[in-house]
Amino acid sequence: MPETPEPPAAPALRGAALGTADISFFVVSAAAPLTVMAGVAPVAILLGGIGAPAGYLLAGLTLAVFAVGFTTMSRHVTSGGAFYAYIARGLGKRVGIGAALLALVGYNGMEIGVYGLLGTTTADTVHALAGADVPWLPVSLAGLLLVWYGGFRSIDFGAKLLGVLLVAETGILVLLAAGVLLKGGAHGLSLGSFAPGAVLVPGTAAVLAFAFAAFTGFESTVIYRREARDPDRTVPRATYIAVAFLGLFYAFVVWTVIQAYGAEEVVGAATQDPGGLFFTAITTYVGPWAADLMHLFIVTSVIASLLAFHNAINRYVLSLAEEGVLPAALGRVHPRHRSPYLAGAAQTLLGAVVVLGFALAGADPYQQLLLWVNTPGMIGLMALMLLAALAVPVYFRRTVHSEGRWRTVVAPVTAAVLLAVALCLVISRVGLFTMASTTVNTVLVALVPAVFLAGTALAGRLRTRRPDVYARFAEDPVQDTAQDPAEDPEGAQPCPQPTPS
Template sequence: MSVTTSEPPEQRASRDATTLRSGSLGTADIAFFVVSAAAPLTVMAGVAPLAILLGGIGAPVGYLLAGLTLAVFAVGFTTMSRHVTSGGAFYAFITRGLGRPVGIGAALLALIGYNGMEIGVYGLLATTTRDTLHSLVGADVPWLPVSLAGLVLIGYGGYRSIDFGAKLLGVLLVAETGILVLLAGGVLLKGGAHGLSLASLAPAHVFVPGTAAVLAFAFAAFTGFESTVIYRREARDPERTVPRATYAAVGFLGLFYAFVVWIAVQAFGDDQVVRAAGDDPAGLFFTAIATYVGGWAADLMHLFIVTSVIASLLAFHNAINRYALALAEEGVLPRRLGRVHARHRSPYVAGLAQTVLGALVVLAFWAADADPYQQLLLWVNTPGMIGLLVLQLLAAIAVPCYFRRVRHTEGALRTVVAPVVAAVLLVTAIVLVVTHIDLFTGASPAVNALLVVVAPAVFLLGLPLAWWLRRARPDVYTGFAAEPDEPAGSTGATVPPVSAK
């Protein structure tokens, strides 16, 4: 006689309720999170005019080059994602390739980087909302209530299920990209200012002194695209969904950015667009859409910039919560942060902690009488951007190191050539951003120096933390970034990875 044992239904339901909701996200859903984090409308209307001012009519090509660089990075990145399935994403990849001390430093850098990218944007939310209300109804509102209301709204969005977030971001993303497509349609139908031109693609206009600055802006515009792997545990068929979403996000952003910047050039003409960008950079896109579509479309663009910022905040908030969840499960952060909501299956405690942290930072800048854009956004956002670029570089280096030590059937193009090329290109990107840091911050040299050193300083803090964990909490140290089915203490060097099939 055989005996069958199983969990009681209520115990099984209780256990299942403590995990994220698997199989919830398809390729489009994950791509929505990634593209929304990049905030295409905000990047175009707020930053692209500066790229045109500095780089001239060749600026569209800068976005293509940045997209190509990150597509090369995605080759090795997505290949490794089929073999490393930990919820820690960046820090898990780096740990498996470069060791636990480096991985723990990367985990701290990921927390600071993503929090910096998100919390600073509450300053942008305040300024865009204030500008929109002033433009539409002539009202002037203080910035603090807007930022605090945004914190509550985003906190609620993160508290709800991932399905809710995906649907909301889908709607908001369609709105912000749709208004840019509307602008493009108006310019193309009317033939631009002086007829459509492809002079932006000419080498003489691409390889100019300002191209370095354009590339710095362009790389910053893709920040957060790599967060596709964070949603692996909630993805349907993650071996296929995650790589597809990554390539879809990078491809869309690169082509869309370049196309929209080219449209802006056509709207004013090759010989006038730089002057127009210099005269009114903040109003360049609003002037263009009012001219080619109508004043009502400019009003819509004002509204959709606000929703674009909200979408970016929610996307980064969800990514941060899942990083915190993974680190809580690792034992590096307090275990309480790893609690998952019984009904929504969201990391709600981590979300609450992130919302409280955001509120404290916002209130601190308000108490210091800081400007929400010049200080809160730029001073908090910039170290986060640099931190994520450094994480991308470390992940690119980790890929060939990992595959050199494990048995696999992947080709050298994916495991060696593409990651090495990506690492070289990412070093170039980091150098461009750091050497043009004043364009991002508008701050003094002393402040810029401080903002640049935040990322390496946080990373280096991980080394003594790793040493302490190894001595004081060896179980946490040896289990850090381990695969669910692998013995504690292994770094994956002798364990065959998951089949790529």
């Protein structure tokens, strides 16, 4: 009898599609540099004075230390789950499943809230350029469709699009900086922003809280491991490039804006018109046409951020569907574009429900949709970074490896301490991010541990009712030697070194 042909393999993500630059475009775009600078940096200057640029450098340095252990872990844990996989392999599956749910909520919060920002920035841009008023809701819904299409297409299409948008938004900031430097600023150029007397002021703590928030999304490099070329090299390089670029670029741009107004005048200008600080500077030093471009590029900056987060969310959902935690249908990959298209459709539908819900409630798209939805997402992602930093030394203590102590102990423990401080700074000053009442702030912060605890409860349910799913959660395709501390309460011992033949 003729042999029965084997059924064709199910479509998978497009392997070896992304290089270092491509992944860097995704993660830097998620941070939305132009939006962060023009929209948030004036508040940092208002709170921290001329020492604000140093806050971005300190935040970047902290996250660079975190990246040491984080990227080292990426060479040993190749599961597509990134944050939750690392946490599960270091701190146990129950904690890992709690982290998985927190990652889903956190990344969705960081993306969906930004649709409110898209509506307001587009309305502001149209009003500034044409004098017309447009409602925010149709703009946000159109953005949902545009971002869905970008995620539906292949990952290399998204990388090329984000590359173009990122060059546009960073280019306009470079143009502003060049204009200030060529004209020597308001009173000549000064490095006083980095003097200890300017940095060691009470407002620096608030600046640090804003600065850490400005890096959100950089850690998503590891999510693209399955689509990266030579991931053991590409993913760490992209991570360090993203952190270094954001930290240095943010500090440089904020410093140049301070030079544009002068050290004595910049705080007053930020107080009087924070939203116009960058636009006035670029009009003065480059020209009104450049201010018009900045208005346009802020809109494209927001779109780029939305697309970057959308792609990251889709890959988290894909991984959790493959793990069996989410419905299997969400793990389907488009046969032509090789994208997690059903995960993308589900994420777009969720975004539409939230956006329409806020609109029907008469909520403000900026102060409520953006700030109230973004804030718990940001806090959740910072908490995940802290858990991941703690997981690294625990994992390597129980696993045979050839990595040095700096990568496996010193850097991750140092990062954990610094991230704990940063998380406390953000929570203690959460009102600066939300502009809401104490009651609202309490609810928004409490959502983070509530989601994590719900995830650990789900883990208990899976362990009892679906032990096969629980057993293979966050495991690599090839089983490694690390044990789950949840299965071994006495603590797993390091595996013996192989005997040379």
